[in-house]
Amino acid sequence: MKRWLPLLGIALLPSAASAQDARGDWAGTLEVNPTVKLRLALHIAVSDSGTLTGTFDSLDQQALGMPVANLVATSGRLSFDVPAVKGHYEATWNGATRAWSGSWSQSGKIWPLALSIGTKETLAPAPPRPLPAHWAIPDTAAIDSLIDQRIAGRSGAGIVIGVTDSAGHRVTGRVATRATAFDGNTLFEIGSMSKVFTALLLADMVERGEVALDDPAEKYLPAGAKMPMRGGRKITLEDLATHRSGLPRLPDNLSFRDPTNPYADYREADLLDFLGHYELTRDIGSTYEYSNLGFGLLGYLLARRAGTDYETLLKRRITIPLGMNDTTVTLTPAQKARFARGHDQYMRPTSAWDLPILVGAGGIRSTVNDLLLFLDAVMGTKRYSLAPAMKAMLAKRWPGVAPGITTGLGWVVLASPSGEIVYHDGxxxxxxxxxxxxxxxxxxxxxxxxxxxxESINDLSLHLLLGAPVAPPAPVPPVPKPVAARTAIELPVPELDRVIGRYRFNPQLELTVTREGAGLRAQVTGQPRFPIFAEAPLSFFWRVVDAQVVFVAGPNGRVTGAVLHQGGGELVGTRVAP
Incomplete structure (x- = not known):
């Protein structure tokens, strides 16, 4: 689930004695914010073949036994990835404290994290939190109280919650301060919940015999366009719908001209250009790797097969048959009047998102009333022509991001003592x-x-369905220093050329710096290239995000590394080219 931060763990071995012998159990506490602190544990062993293996636990979240990848522990350096939560740890050995001192990065944020030799106390998971044996969905007053606790102190924030069960529908909405009241007809962006609708379109087209799950994706591209392949294997529609295509989360040619509406200028030509030049870094179908690009591509291909655009296909096949009149991509003037104003992570009003070509990944707007109708259809409380396709979405399962979690087509399935919970968030x-x-x-x-x-409000859904604990409200962080307040200076071309090259922070994260004319551009693995601006010799910053990079030079003046600063943390990288 998205609220999980760092989590992973395997067999316990004797505690490590030195930086060169990283085997054993390590523990530390990640301070996510002043009110959320997570105890973590790393377990490192050596396999029969002599290679390092490991797992990582988030003890307070009771998320245990999640494998680490790309584990490296040599010459006083420790690094590993946690694929289940898309996290990475990078550290160096501190002989004085006898601990690994480094940083944990996840979801574009970085936190300092030190791992010391584990003890019985520091390695002990939190006691299990049993769910209520006979849980009933709370009444409206209790739900209102839940919303009020979550939005307290967030001027302009609002939440609408809808429940459907044998008694029918219940909807309640609350807004902090004196903003316009929210209700079941208020429109919101639903983000990645759009993927469920794209997957349903796929399942419906399979039921109609229009496509097959094992169809190569390239079959539905325009003439002359190419898809990446690996080992002779082609990406199929099923691979796209289950996040197993090997495609990255985002294409590397997004321009992000407007960071508040990042996908708005990404067009068909950009998508086809990316597919034509990208080389897959892992085998198709080998592992789960969440990809907005993959689902956006799937929606594009299905619309092409149907001979129409995505929004028209969505209306014809799903929203009109189900009576979901407020589930759409393009808002009418009347709908715009009911569209909630979004707020960013600092509670500043922000613009809506437009996804012209990747719309199938996250471009749908909807209301609680419409989505309750959708859940009624999915649960079979009413019969629709889409019922076979909805059933097919869960007929086959694939491994998900963590133990106890699987995926269907679009949906995520969580095992619980009360039975499976099927969900998606956005x-x-x-x-x-x-x-x-x-x-x-x-x-x-x-x-x-x-x-x-x-990051997520899944905890509210799971609380209402199961009685699971509700996470404490995330505090509103202080607004960072405006990038515009940083002063850019001009450096001579020779000074710029000193830092051109590739800098490796871990096996999956590199920074590539190139020069274009009298300026520099920097590209982080899996992200577009953005300009960076000098504020001092060897010190540069981005304007599109609050981040800085400081290049490190040796005694001879040659640049040998870089330190990436973002979100209060840092990553240390080594120059690997030229």
């Missing part, structure tokens, strides 16, 4: 969303918010 620059249901009891919940302060 987020854009100013919105968060969650939709979940329990097939056995036929109870469903929709939660929509117009604030991006926290």
């Amino acid at each position: 987020g854009t620059g100013g919105f968060r969303s969650s939709m979940a249901y329990g097939p056995i009891k036929r109870r469903g919940v929709v939660v929509l918010s117009n604030a991006a302060v926290e």
Whole structure:
């Protein structure tokens, strides 16, 4: 789940004695913010073949036994990845404190993290939190109280929650301060919950015989366009719909001309150009790797197969048959009047997102009332022509991001003592969303918010369905120093050329710096190239994001490394080229 931060762990071995012998158990505490602190544990062993293996635990979240990847422990350096949560740790050995001193990076943020030799106390998981044996969805007053606690102190923030069960629908909405009241007809961006609708379009087209899950994706590209391949294997529609295509999360040629509407200028030509030049870094179908690009491509291909655009296909096949009149991509003037104003992570009003070509990944807007109708159809409380396709979405399962989590087509499935919970969440620059249901009891919940302060609001859905604990509200962080307040200076071309090259921070993260004319551009792995601006010799900053890079030079003046600063943390990298 997206609220999980660092989590992973395997067999316990004797504690490590030195930087060169990293085997054993290590523990530390990640301070996410002043009110959220997570105890973490790393377990490193050596396999029969002599290679290092490891797992990582988030003890307080009871997320245990999640494998690490790209584990390196040599010459006083420790680094590893946690694929399940898309996290990375990079550290050096501190002989004085006898600990690994470094940083944890995840979701574009960086936190300092030290790992010391583990003890019985520091390695002990938190006691299990049993769910209520006979849980009933709370009444409206209790749900209102839950919303009020979450939005307290967030001027302009609001949440609408809808419940569907045997008693019908219940909807309630609350807004902090005196903003216009929210209700079941208020429109929100639903972000990645759009993927469920794209997957349903795929399942419906399979039922109609229009496409097959094992069709190569390239079959539906324009003539002359190419798809990346690996080992003779082609990416299929099923690979795209299950996040197993090997495509990255985002294409590397996004321009982000407007950081508050980052996908708006990404067009068909850009998508085809990326597909034509990209080389896959892992085998197709080998592992789960969440990809907005993959689902955006899937929506594009299905619309091409249907001979129309994505929004028209969505309306014809799903929203009109289900009576979801407010589920759309393009808002009418009347709908715009009911569209909530989004707020970013600092609770500043922000613009809506437009995804012209990647719309199938996250471009849909909807209401709680419409999404409750959708859950009714999915749970079979009413019969629709889409029922076979909806059933097919969960007929086959694939491994998900962590133990106990699997995926269907579009949906994520969580095992629980009360039976499976099927869900998906979403987020854009100013919105968060969650939709979940329990097939056995036929109870469903929709939660929509117009604030991006926290990474996910799944905890609210799971609380209402299962009685699971509610996370403490994320504090609104202070607004960072405006990038515009930084002063850019001009450096002579020879000074710029000193830092051109590639800098490796870990096996999966590099920074490539190039010169274009009298300026520099920098590209982080899997991200577009952006200009960087000098504020001092060897010190540069981005304007599109609050981040800086400081290059490190040796006694001879030759640049040998770089330190990347973002979100209060830092990553240390080594120059690997030229």
